[in-house]
Amino acid sequence: MTFSIAELFAQHSTDKFDLHEQYLNNQMVRVLKTIGYDRHYQSARGQYLYDQNGVEYLDLLSGFGVFAIGRNHPTVVAALTETLNLELPNLVQLDVSLLSGLLAKELLKTTPDNLTKMFFCNSGTEAVEAAIKFARYTTKREKILYCEHAYHGLTMGALSLNGEHVFREGFGPLLPSCSAVPFNDLAVLENALSTRDIAAFIVEPIQGKGVNLPSDDYLPEVQRLCKQYGTLFVADEVQTGLGRTGKFWAVEHWNVQPDMICMAKALSGGFVPVGGVAMTDKIMDTVYNRMDRAVVHGSTFSKNNMAMAAGLATLHVLREEKLVENSATLGNQIIAELNALAPQYEFLKEARGKGMMIAIEFHAPKSLTLKAAWTMLETANKGLFCQMITIPLFKEHHILTQVAGHGMNVVKLLPPLNLTDKDRQHIVTSFDKTIADTHKVPGSIWDLGKNLAAHALKGKTGG
Structure with a gap:
């Protein structure tokens, strides 16, 4: 009998979460399922991931920066x-x-x-x-x-x-x-x-x-x-x-x-x-x-x-491929275009970084309705607002990002250095739409916020 990795993948293509729950870190599985990141990725090329339905995701996490030249180069x-x-x-x-x-x-x-x-x-x-x-x-x-x-x-x-x-x-x-x-x-x-x-x-x-x-x-x-x-x-x-x-x-x-x-x-x-x-x-x-x-x-x-x-x-x-130069040019364009959105949105403090190491920071707004909504999230768990950015970016715009650290209202981008101008436009447009949605209170994105707050409070009380 021959040994085949391809056959193992074919036989167990949807078993990974069960295997991790049984033999590895089941808390990671809980996290992924809670925030809706439980996808079955089937392939990866360059800056993109593809799930079992052929849906393309722009990967701005790049394995915590490992895939600087893209996946499977x-x-x-x-x-x-x-x-x-x-x-x-x-x-x-x-x-x-x-x-x-x-x-x-x-x-x-x-x-x-x-x-x-x-x-x-x-x-x-x-x-x-x-x-x-x-x-x-x-x-x-x-x-x-x-x-x-x-x-x-x-x-x-x-x-x-x-x-x-x-x-x-x-x-x-x-x-x-x-x-x-x-x-x-x-x-x-x-x-x-x-x-x-x-x-x-x-x-x-x-x-x-x-x-x-x-x-x-x-x-x-x-x-x-x-x-x-x-x-x-x-x-x-x-x-x-x-x-x-x-x-x-x-x-x-x-x-x-x-x-x-x-x-x-x-x-x-x-x-x-x-x-x-x-x-x-x-x-x-x-x-x-x-x-x-x-x-x-x-x-x-x-x-x-x-x-x-x-x-x-x-x-x-x-x-x-002159990827260092591309990192400087395209990364700085992304930072500048995200910063240009700040005057429109109370929640958006700034974008900062160098090249393709980028932070988008959010802070408390001044208007009463938005401030009350922000306080609700911060009381449940400091830094929770960013999940209202990263989750819709993933589910609606198929962009994978991360929160920059525990208790921070900062979204972090560590994309592959081979991003294209088309990717840049998709990133800025998607952030624009998602941040705009957070300013609609009440709204569907704040239903997500309430669910996140409920999960956070349940976790604190051991429920």
Whole structure:
């Protein structure tokens, strides 16, 4: 009997929710069914998903930014197929691989000039774990500084740098000697660094939770202060890197040179997990300073041929299709056109971001009827209003988006970088229609709001 994945899909095409309820995270299934996202997707191409009825959905979530070049890109598929068919030696371990050397060379062509060495791993959180260890060993200091509301991953070290309480609750005690400072506050940062016992300051150039942008002088001053007090400046570009913000690396917007850049997500092409840390010679040579320390930090599956091939093919696509440039041009157009809607709608505060990392923030209106409706939702659960945006966008306009973080009235877009002008028009028109509907009180969209509030209150009371 032959083994066939295609046959398994055909036999179990509508079984995924039952399987997850029985064997995996059944709470995720409950969430999807509650908000009406329980679709049976059958295929995916580029920026689009297709369900069992052939309905097309514009994916502005892109697997939390993984599918920057779109889903199932033929160039990456071909590279992976070719790699499998070559029957290459893989993970020999007492050897070094050609493909990892080639990927390191190509990546370091894109980074600031001071970064000359690469460490590969399997994910963004592993990249952050490596940065923590490398910083401690290089500086001979223990303490790590991070920002409030930061997100750096969910393994124990990375979680210790996570500024959102909801992810940390119940998992302590976490890594000692880690402390937070406010994002974009140089005075507090300098006060913390002035103790001269901080190994590293790890910061997202643009915070993912909420898409919070720094002031123009923040990162340049971060670089200066870190250098002054002997602290390593680590940029977490797991989400912002590889063209997401309209530059290859977000730090390019402010012309800074971190001591390390953490990367992952888009580098995989969406197929094989791959992460990495670009760093200075000094850091690499300090950590791996003797032959008996050659394996002092690593990961079994890092540098595997499939991951490295996916990374090389992804970089090729980014260059050949000019996706970084497209991210800058089309992303900034979307931000500008959404902002142009703000004078029409009391709920809409602003659109912000860089490239195709976009936030649309909502706030309390002034008119009494709208304010009462807003308060009803906020009382039930802070940030609930955004569900009244994301759910109709999905059900009525077939656009997949996400809320930017817990308790935030911010919708976040992380689309593939290959969006077209037609996609841009669809996005702006759909947001316009959906936001307009929220201003009709009473109205069908507020029936949804009442149901969401009821579910939220039921959850709080344990019903």
